[in-house]
Protein backbone atom coordinates (compact mmCIF):
# COMPACT_ATOMS: atom_id res chain seq x y z
CA UNK A 637 0.00 0.00 0.00
CA UNK A 638 1.24 3.48 -0.83
CA UNK A 639 0.86 6.69 1.14
CA UNK A 640 -1.06 8.44 -1.66
CA UNK A 641 -4.57 9.52 -0.88
CA UNK A 642 -7.30 11.12 -2.94
CA UNK A 643 -6.59 14.82 -3.56
CA UNK A 644 -10.32 15.49 -4.06
CA UNK A 645 -11.89 13.90 -0.96
CA UNK A 646 -8.84 12.97 1.09
CA UNK A 647 -9.92 9.33 1.26
CA UNK A 648 -7.62 6.33 1.09
CA UNK A 649 -6.70 5.33 -2.44
CA UNK A 650 -5.55 2.03 -3.89
CA UNK A 651 -3.74 1.27 -7.08
CA UNK A 652 -5.92 -0.57 -9.54
CA UNK A 653 -4.11 -1.46 -12.79
CA UNK A 654 -3.00 1.85 -14.35
CA UNK A 655 -5.03 4.05 -11.99
CA UNK A 656 -5.22 5.14 -8.40
CA UNK A 657 -8.83 4.94 -7.18
CA UNK A 658 -10.37 6.15 -3.90
CA UNK A 659 -13.41 4.72 -2.10
CA UNK A 660 -15.66 7.33 -3.72
CA UNK A 661 -14.47 6.38 -7.18
CA UNK A 662 -12.24 9.37 -7.93
CA UNK A 663 -9.68 8.05 -10.41
CA UNK A 664 -6.17 9.24 -11.23
CA UNK A 665 -4.06 7.78 -13.97
CA UNK A 666 -0.48 6.65 -13.89
CA UNK A 667 1.72 8.02 -16.65
CA UNK A 668 3.84 5.78 -18.82
CA UNK A 669 6.97 6.80 -16.89
CA UNK A 670 5.36 5.57 -13.67
CA UNK A 671 4.19 8.64 -11.74
CA UNK A 672 0.58 9.37 -10.84
CA UNK A 673 -1.00 12.77 -11.39
CA UNK A 674 -2.71 13.82 -8.15
CA UNK A 675 -3.21 17.49 -8.90
CA UNK A 676 -6.92 18.25 -9.29
CA UNK A 677 -7.55 20.49 -12.27
CA UNK A 678 -9.28 23.09 -10.10
CA UNK A 679 -6.14 23.45 -7.99
CA UNK A 680 -3.99 24.42 -10.94
CA UNK A 681 -3.61 28.17 -11.23
CA UNK A 682 -1.95 27.86 -14.61
CA UNK A 683 -1.94 25.17 -17.25
CA UNK A 684 1.50 23.92 -16.23
CA UNK A 685 2.22 25.04 -12.68
CA UNK A 686 5.67 24.90 -11.14
CA UNK A 687 9.00 24.97 -12.88
CA UNK A 688 8.78 24.85 -16.65
CA UNK A 689 10.54 22.36 -18.90
CA UNK A 690 13.50 24.67 -19.56
CA UNK A 691 14.13 25.24 -15.86
CA UNK A 692 13.82 21.54 -15.15
CA UNK A 693 16.27 20.76 -17.94
CA UNK A 694 18.72 23.40 -16.64
CA UNK A 695 18.61 22.02 -13.11
CA UNK A 696 18.91 18.43 -14.29
CA UNK A 697 21.92 19.26 -16.40
CA UNK A 698 23.61 21.19 -13.58
CA UNK A 699 22.92 18.62 -10.85
CA UNK A 700 23.99 15.72 -13.08
CA UNK A 701 27.52 17.14 -12.94
CA UNK A 702 27.51 16.62 -9.17
CA UNK A 703 28.45 20.19 -8.23
CA UNK A 704 26.09 19.77 -5.26
CA UNK A 705 27.30 16.28 -4.35
CA UNK A 706 28.68 17.47 -0.98
CA UNK A 707 25.15 18.48 -0.02
CA UNK A 708 23.70 15.25 -1.34
CA UNK A 709 26.23 13.19 0.63
CA UNK A 710 25.50 15.07 3.84
CA UNK A 711 21.76 14.72 3.28
CA UNK A 712 22.13 10.96 2.75
CA UNK A 713 24.02 10.69 6.03
CA UNK A 714 21.39 12.68 7.92
CA UNK A 715 18.47 10.72 6.45
CA UNK A 716 20.26 7.48 7.22
CA UNK A 717 20.53 8.58 10.84
CA UNK A 718 16.95 9.84 11.16
CA UNK A 719 14.92 7.46 9.00
CA UNK A 720 14.08 4.14 10.70
CA UNK A 721 14.67 0.84 8.89
CA UNK A 722 11.73 -0.02 6.62
CA UNK A 723 10.52 3.54 7.19
CA UNK A 724 8.50 5.79 4.93
CA UNK A 725 10.18 8.90 3.58
CA UNK A 726 8.57 11.73 1.64
CA UNK A 727 10.45 14.29 -0.45
CA UNK A 728 8.09 17.29 -0.54
CA UNK A 729 8.96 19.40 -3.58
CA UNK A 730 11.23 16.76 -5.10
CA UNK A 731 11.84 18.45 -8.47
CA UNK A 732 13.47 16.07 -10.93
CA UNK A 733 14.39 13.72 -8.09
CA UNK A 734 18.17 14.17 -7.85
CA UNK A 735 18.20 14.09 -4.04
CA UNK A 736 15.26 11.65 -3.82
CA UNK A 737 17.19 9.12 -5.85
CA UNK A 738 20.47 9.59 -4.01
CA UNK A 739 18.83 9.25 -0.60
CA UNK A 740 16.74 6.20 -1.63
CA UNK A 741 19.84 4.46 -2.97
CA UNK A 742 21.96 5.41 0.05
CA UNK A 743 19.36 4.04 2.48
CA UNK A 744 19.12 0.79 0.52
CA UNK A 745 22.92 0.50 0.32
CA UNK A 746 23.28 0.90 4.07
CA UNK A 747 20.86 -1.95 4.72
CA UNK A 748 17.99 0.34 5.80
CA UNK A 749 15.80 0.41 2.71
CA UNK A 750 12.87 2.80 3.00
CA UNK A 751 9.72 3.32 0.98
CA UNK A 752 10.55 6.62 -0.65
CA UNK A 753 8.01 8.99 -2.22
CA UNK A 754 8.40 12.29 -4.06
CA UNK A 755 5.83 15.01 -4.77
CA UNK A 756 6.19 18.08 -6.95
CA UNK A 757 3.73 20.36 -8.68
CA UNK A 758 5.73 20.50 -11.94
CA UNK A 759 4.65 17.64 -14.17
CA UNK A 760 7.78 17.76 -16.35
CA UNK A 761 9.98 17.54 -13.24
CA UNK A 762 8.06 14.57 -11.84
CA UNK A 763 8.16 12.85 -15.23
CA UNK A 764 11.96 13.21 -15.27
CA UNK A 765 12.14 11.94 -11.67
CA UNK A 766 10.04 8.87 -12.45
CA UNK A 767 12.21 8.07 -15.46
CA UNK A 768 15.56 8.40 -13.69
CA UNK A 769 14.69 6.95 -10.29
CA UNK A 770 13.05 3.55 -10.04
CA UNK A 771 13.70 3.25 -6.30
CA UNK A 772 10.97 5.75 -5.36
CA UNK A 773 7.35 6.52 -6.24
CA UNK A 774 6.40 9.92 -7.58
CA UNK A 775 3.24 11.98 -7.85
CA UNK A 776 2.35 15.35 -9.29
CA UNK A 777 0.73 17.26 -6.47
CA UNK A 778 0.77 20.40 -4.40
CA UNK A 779 2.87 20.51 -1.24
CA UNK A 780 0.28 22.93 0.17
CA UNK A 781 -2.32 20.14 -0.14
CA UNK A 782 -0.19 17.00 -0.07
CA UNK A 783 -1.99 14.01 -1.63
CA UNK A 784 -0.67 11.93 1.25
CA UNK A 785 -2.47 10.16 4.12
CA UNK A 786 -2.19 11.64 7.60
CA UNK A 787 0.53 10.27 9.90
CA UNK A 788 1.89 8.04 7.15
CA UNK A 789 5.52 9.26 7.02
CA UNK A 790 8.42 8.50 9.35
CA UNK A 791 10.49 11.25 7.78
CA UNK A 792 10.08 14.12 5.39
CA UNK A 793 12.64 16.17 3.54
CA UNK A 794 12.19 19.51 1.84
CA UNK A 795 14.99 21.13 -0.16
CA UNK A 796 14.73 24.75 -1.30
CA UNK A 797 10.95 24.36 -1.39
CA UNK A 798 8.26 26.44 0.31
CA UNK A 799 7.72 25.51 3.96
CA UNK A 800 4.24 24.11 4.59
CA UNK A 801 4.35 23.46 8.32
CA UNK A 802 0.72 22.41 8.76
CA UNK A 803 0.83 19.88 5.94
CA UNK A 804 4.24 18.54 6.98
CA UNK A 805 2.91 18.01 10.49
CA UNK A 806 -0.23 16.31 9.23
CA UNK A 807 1.56 13.67 7.15
CA UNK A 808 4.29 12.89 9.70
CA UNK A 809 3.80 10.16 12.27
CA UNK A 810 4.12 11.18 15.94
CA UNK A 811 7.80 11.97 16.54
CA UNK A 812 8.39 11.85 12.78
CA UNK A 813 11.54 13.57 11.55
CA UNK A 814 11.73 16.56 9.22
CA UNK A 815 14.81 17.75 7.36
CA UNK A 816 14.86 21.15 5.65
CA UNK A 817 17.68 22.31 3.41
CA UNK A 818 18.09 26.04 3.02
CA UNK A 819 20.84 28.13 1.43
CA UNK A 820 23.51 29.41 3.83
CA UNK A 821 24.09 33.14 4.09
CA UNK A 822 27.05 33.11 1.68
CA UNK A 823 25.62 30.61 -0.81
CA UNK A 824 26.56 31.57 -4.39
CA UNK A 825 28.26 34.79 -3.28
CA UNK A 826 30.79 34.47 -6.12
CA UNK A 827 27.97 34.29 -8.65
CA UNK A 828 26.26 37.34 -7.14
CA UNK A 829 29.54 39.29 -7.08
CA UNK A 830 30.06 38.58 -10.76
CA UNK A 831 26.61 39.89 -11.67
CA UNK A 832 25.44 42.50 -9.17
CA UNK A 833 26.93 45.85 -8.19
CA UNK A 834 25.93 45.33 -4.56
CA UNK A 835 25.60 41.62 -3.82
CA UNK A 836 23.77 40.78 -0.63
CA UNK A 837 24.20 37.78 1.64
CA UNK A 838 21.14 35.58 2.15
CA UNK A 839 19.12 36.34 5.24
CA UNK A 840 19.77 34.42 8.41
CA UNK A 841 16.73 32.29 9.14
CA UNK A 842 15.09 31.55 12.44
CA UNK A 843 15.46 27.83 13.15
CA UNK A 844 12.52 27.55 15.54
CA UNK A 845 9.34 26.24 13.92
CA UNK A 846 5.96 25.89 15.53
CA UNK A 847 4.95 22.30 16.19
CA UNK A 848 8.47 20.93 15.80
CA UNK A 849 11.39 20.35 18.13
CA UNK A 850 14.64 21.61 16.62
CA UNK A 851 17.22 18.81 16.74
CA UNK A 852 20.19 20.54 15.16
CA UNK A 853 21.72 22.03 12.04
CA UNK A 854 24.65 20.95 9.92
CA UNK A 855 26.45 23.23 7.51
CA UNK A 856 27.80 22.17 4.14
CA UNK A 857 30.32 24.64 2.76
CA UNK A 858 32.44 24.43 -0.32
CA UNK A 859 33.59 26.06 -3.48
CA UNK A 860 32.74 25.11 -7.04
CA UNK A 861 34.54 26.09 -10.22
CA UNK A 862 32.45 26.21 -13.38
CA UNK A 863 34.37 26.19 -16.64
CA UNK A 864 31.43 25.69 -18.95
CA UNK A 865 29.35 28.86 -19.61
CA UNK A 866 26.28 26.69 -19.95
CA UNK A 867 26.75 25.41 -16.40
CA UNK A 868 26.92 29.00 -15.16
CA UNK A 869 23.67 29.91 -16.87
CA UNK A 870 22.01 26.71 -15.69
CA UNK A 871 23.05 27.49 -12.13
CA UNK A 872 21.75 31.03 -12.38
CA UNK A 873 18.39 29.88 -13.72
CA UNK A 874 18.01 27.68 -10.63
CA UNK A 875 18.24 30.67 -8.30
CA UNK A 876 15.42 32.91 -7.11
CA UNK A 877 17.32 35.90 -8.57
CA UNK A 878 16.75 34.73 -12.12
CA UNK A 879 13.46 36.54 -12.56
CA UNK A 880 14.44 39.63 -10.61
CA UNK A 881 17.48 40.46 -12.67
CA UNK A 882 17.70 43.34 -15.14
CA UNK A 883 19.13 43.48 -18.63
CA UNK A 884 22.59 44.72 -17.56
CA UNK A 885 22.97 41.85 -15.09
CA UNK A 886 21.85 39.36 -17.71
CA UNK A 887 24.49 40.79 -20.07
CA UNK A 888 27.19 40.24 -17.41
CA UNK A 889 25.94 36.71 -16.96
CA UNK A 890 26.11 36.03 -20.69
CA UNK A 891 29.71 37.23 -20.77
CA UNK A 892 30.95 34.96 -17.98
CA UNK A 893 33.10 32.15 -19.33
CA UNK A 894 34.11 30.71 -15.97
CA UNK A 895 33.07 31.17 -12.40
CA UNK A 896 34.38 30.28 -8.98
CA UNK A 897 31.79 30.55 -6.26
CA UNK A 898 31.12 29.59 -2.72
CA UNK A 899 28.34 27.16 -2.01
CA UNK A 900 26.80 26.92 1.42
CA UNK A 901 23.83 24.99 2.73
CA UNK A 902 22.21 24.34 6.05
CA UNK A 903 20.64 20.98 6.79
CA UNK A 904 18.10 21.60 9.54
CA UNK A 905 16.67 18.69 11.51
CA UNK A 906 13.43 18.55 13.46
CA UNK A 907 11.12 16.16 15.24
CA UNK A 908 7.35 16.50 15.20
CA UNK A 909 6.10 17.64 18.58
CA UNK A 910 3.61 15.31 20.19
Ligand SMILES: [Zn+2]
Pocket residue numbers: 642643644645646647658659660661662
Ligand atom coordinates in the same frame (compact mmCIF):
# COMPACT_ATOMS: atom_id res chain seq x y z
ZN1 LIG B 1 -11.82 10.68 -3.60
